[in-house]
Amino acid sequence: MISNRRLMLAHFWLAFAVFGLAVLLGEWQMFIRSPLHGWLHNPDLYYRSVTAHGTVMGYVFPTLVAMGFGYAICELSLGQPLIGRRWAWAGYIMIIVGSVAAVVPVAMGLDSVLYTFYPPMIGNAFYYIGVVLVVVGSWVWVVLMGINLNAWKRAHPSAPVPLPMFANVAAAYLWGWTAVGAALELLFQILPVALGFTNTINAGLSRVLFSWTLHAIVYFWLMPAYIAFYTIVPRAIGGRLYSDTMARISFALFLVFSMPIGIHHLFADPQVGSGFKFVHSVFTAMVAVPTLLTVFTICASVEIAARLRGGKGVFGWLKALPWDNPQMLALAFSFVMLGFGGAGGLINMSYQLDSTVHNTQWVTGHFHLIFGGAIVIMYFAIAYDLWPHLTGRAMQHLGLIRTQLWLWFIGMIVTTFPWHYVGILGMPRRMAYFDYTGMSAEAVSVIMSTVGGALLVVSAILFLVILYRNHSGSRAEIAPFTFSRAIHEPTSLPLALNGLGLWVGLMMALTITNYGYPIARLIGLHDAQVPAVFIGAKR
Amino acid sequence: MAETFSAKSNDTAALAARLEKRWAFMMVSIMALLVGVMIFTGLHWAMMPPSRVETINPSTLHVSGEFVESNLGSAVEADGSITVRIIGQQYSFTPQCIVVPAKTPITFRVTSADVIHGMLITGTNINSMVEPGYISTFKTEFEQTGDHLMPCHEYCGVGHEAMWANVRVVDKDAFSKMAAKAGRLTCDL
Numbered sequence: 001m002i003s004n005r006r007l008m009l010a011h012f013w014l015a016f017a018v019f020g021l022a023v024l025l026g027e028w029q030m031f032i033r034s035p036l037h038g039w040l041h042n043p044d045l046y047y048r049s050v051t052a053h054g055t056v057m058g059y060v061f062p063t064l065v066a067m068g069f070g071y072a073i074c075e076l077s078l079g080q081p082l083i084g085r086r087w088a089w090a091g092y093i094m095i096i097v098g099s100v101a102a103v104v105p106v107a108m109g110l111d112s113v114l115y116t117f118y119p120p121m122i123g124n125a126f127y128y129i130g131v132v133l134v135v136v137g138s139w140v141w142v143v144l145m146g147i148n149l150n151a152w153k154r155a156h157p158s159a160p161v162p163l164p165m166f167a168n169v170a171a172a173y174l175w176g177w178t179a180v181g182a183a184l185e186l187l188f189q190i191l192p193v194a195l196g197f198t199n200t201i202n203a204g205l206s207r208v209l210f211s212w213t214l215h216a217i218v219y220f221w222l223m224p225a226y227i228a229f230y231t232i233v234p235r236a237i238g239g240r241l242y243s244d245t246m247a248r249i250s251f252a253l254f255l256v257f258s259m260p261i262g263i264h265h266l267f268a269d270p271q272v273g274s275g276f277k278f279v280h281s282v283f284t285a286m287v288a289v290p291t292l293l294t295v296f297t298i299c300a301s302v303e304i305a306a307r308l309r310g311g312k313g314v315f316g317w318l319k320a321l322p323w324d325n326p327q328m329l330a331l332a333f334s335f336v337m338l339g340f341g342g343a344g345g346l347i348n349m350s351y352q353l354d355s356t357v358h359n360t361q362w363v364t365g366h367f368h369l370i371f372g373g374a375i376v377i378m379y380f381a382i383a384y385d386l387w388p389h390l391t392g393r394a395m396q397h398l399g400l401i402r403t404q405l406w407l408w409f410i411g412m413i414v415t416t417f418p419w420h421y422v423g424i425l426g427m428p429r430r431m432a433y434f435d436y437t438g439m440s441a442e443a444v445s446v447i448m449s450t451v452g453g454a455l456l457v458v459s460a461i462l463f464l465v466i467l468y469r470n471h472s473g474s475r476a477e478i479a480p481f482t483f484s485r486a487i488h489e490p491t492s493l494p495l496a497l498n499g500l501g502l503w504v505g506l507m508m509a510l511t512i513t514n515y516g517y518p519i520a521r522l523i524g525l526h527d528a529q530v531p532a533v534f535i536g537a538k539r
Numbered sequence: 540m541a542e543t544f545s546a547k548s549n550d551t552a553a554l555a556a557r558l559e560k561r562w563a564f565m566m567v568s569i570m571a572l573l574v575g576v577m578i579f580t581g582l583h584w585a586m587m588p589p590s591r592v593e594t595i596n597p598s599t600l601h602v603s604g605e606f607v608e609s610n611l612g613s614a615v616e617a618d619g620s621i622t623v624r625i626i627g628q629q630y631s632f633t634p635q636c637i638v639v640p641a642k643t644p645i646t647f648r649v650t651s652a653d654v655i656h657g658m659l660i661t662g663t664n665i666n667s668m669v670e671p672g673y674i675s676t677f678k679t680e681f682e683q684t685g686d687h688l689m690p691c692h693e694y695c696g697v698g699h700e701a702m703w704a705n706v707r708v709v710d711k712d713a714f715s716k717m718a719a720k721a722g723r724l725t726c727d728l
Contacts, residue, residue, distance in 0.1 A: 050694075118655055243559055268657070268666050269675075270667075292569075352587075355588065355665070359692040429692065433701075434700070487551075488551075488552045529672070531597070
């Protein structure tokens with residue numbers, strides 16, 4: 001039962017519209033810096049595009065998907081209309097205003113600082129204010145998710161919280177807390193300079209604060225995909241969820257371990273000592289555990305579906321899976337990309353190997369494979385699954401949907417594998433131009449990536465067309481939406497797995513132990529306050 | 540009948556939980572092994588990321604202290620090791636071409652005069668951020684002679700893609716001959 005269809009559709013459509021535009025920018029960037037195009041006379045156009053692509057893909061698109069999906073989960077799993085509908089719309093409008101405020105100065109070339117900000121470079125204040133508005137708008141959602149869960153718990157004392165809502169609120173709290181790092185950087189460091197109150201900044205401190213946000217944000221992007229793994233796919237392919245408890249443990253572990261690990265982005269930095277670098281490296285290893293648990297639970301759930309369909313043998317059951325079902329296809333593609341991307345991630349997080357690949361195209365390849373690949377393909381799957389319930393019209397053209405998923409998968413592999421390779425050869429990230437003279441390995445690889453990007457553009461367009469055409473399809477009787485059921489459904493749960501209090505407490509405590517000292521020490525380093533360098537200023 | 544069903548269901552639930560625990564134990568062991576390898580290589584080969592936190596005022600770099608113009612480039616230390624001092628600025632490195640001997644311990648000391656930069660030396664695992672206000676220090680040794688590219692690997696403004704330097708690794712004897720003539724060496728000379 002969904003009572004706020006318009007709210008959810010508004011979130012999803014805005015998310016997918018800006019996603020479509022950002023995909024085009026991404027492909028343009030790859031073309032411009034490939035050997036297929038000569039030197040760009042105004043390289044700033046490239047950096048504007050990178051800033052816009054990153055800002056949309058990092059902040060706006062996944063946040064809107066998490067919000068729209070979160071509102072849907074809230075109503076569907078709790079079986080009660082959303083509390084705070086007006087606030088939800090207010091948050092949505094804040095995101096629109098913030099996005100416009102951010103993107104206009106970027107397009108004008110006043111804020112070519114990339115979505116990672118890079119102080120002491122300082123751009124026009126409107127960009128930063130816009131990003132803050134987007135974050136504050138999403139915090140409205142965080143608060144609403146907590147309020148809705150608590151209202152349900154009061155009405156259903158000691159009943160097990162539905163798994164989708166448990167995971168959804170975990171995602172909301174994770175985002176609420178992880179966004180604090182960048183918010184501190186923007187409010188206390190960057191905006192005072194951008195607004196002219198001061199003109200020096202500690203760039204090392206900024207990087208540490210940003211790393212607080214930078215890693216856990218990836219897990220926030222990932223949460224909707226994982227929620228779909230556990231609560232949509234097993235039902236959609238006719239199976240059961242192997243374990244409700246393990247699902248809850250995985251989400252709780254994500255909440256705890258994705259936060260205190262961001263300094264693994266700063267292994268090559270001079271402002272953090274090796275002790276804390278090592279601690280964060282170890283904690284990064286731990287965050288791999290909930291993903292590995294998920295792989296087991298989901299593969300087991302899929303096997304259950306296959307055996308229910310008559311699958312036999314140790315591996316023979318794989319043939320019995322409903323491979324023509326888009327959810328099955330999306331899950332398989334997602335796992336393959338998660339496997340390669342995760343293996344790359346283990347290399348990045350290791351204390352020693354990182355220096356071979358830090359800030360090279362390897363890293364670009366890595367996070368595109370994980371986020372653009374494994375996660376975004378599940379965003380597609382979520383949309384395909386929810387759309388009939390939002391529009392009241394059945395999803396047609398399953399063949400087209402399968403083509404779209406295949407194209408995205410192939411496109412992502414063809415784009416990111418050569419990226420990893422040129423990274424090992426030493427090609428840095430974020431360059432508007434690269435001299436390929438005498439570097440045929442790089443030239444061929446980059447051209448392959450550009451071709452992969454073109455496939456992604458085609459797939460993105462196809463995705464938008466499929467969703468758009470559904471709105472004008474014929475009305476149909478849509479069966480009520482259900483989430484996956486576990487084989488052994490919980491009748492009562494220990495307090496720790498029926499709420500998030502303990503895990504949020506651990507998340508905050510670990511953040512403070514792993515970040516408290518480095519931040520306090522850097523705040524005390526007054527010598528490291530350096531003059532700001534303003535974008536476009538005459539030097 | 541209902542009772543036997545629920546007993547059977549409890550059995551399968553216990554089996555499912557046992558399998559899960561076994562998998563979880565295996566996965567935690569694999570991650571622990573990886574961490575163990577990291578600790579071993581870190582201690583045994585002293586392979587660690589840069590560890591020192593040292594600050595410096597970027598606005599007086601060129602006029603006083605360790606990073607004055609005349610002190611940049613490669614210098615021979617009393618113990619025979621080499622110290623290379625480099626400044627990054629929008630959009631170049633000083634010196635633009637660095638010369639070092641092969642098979643000799645080398646310490647790099649690098650900082651920035653304006654915004655955040657980075658440097659990597661292609662074909663090696665030398666890779667560091669270069670930040671204003673801080674000095675990056677790291678040690679290495681080149682096994683073979685040859686030329687390497689040294690791009691800036693962090694976005695530093697509109698001219699970022701043009702910020703490159705070169706590293707020339709020369710034979711130890713050739714380097715000593717050059718060092719006898721000048722105190723600070725660069726291949727621009």
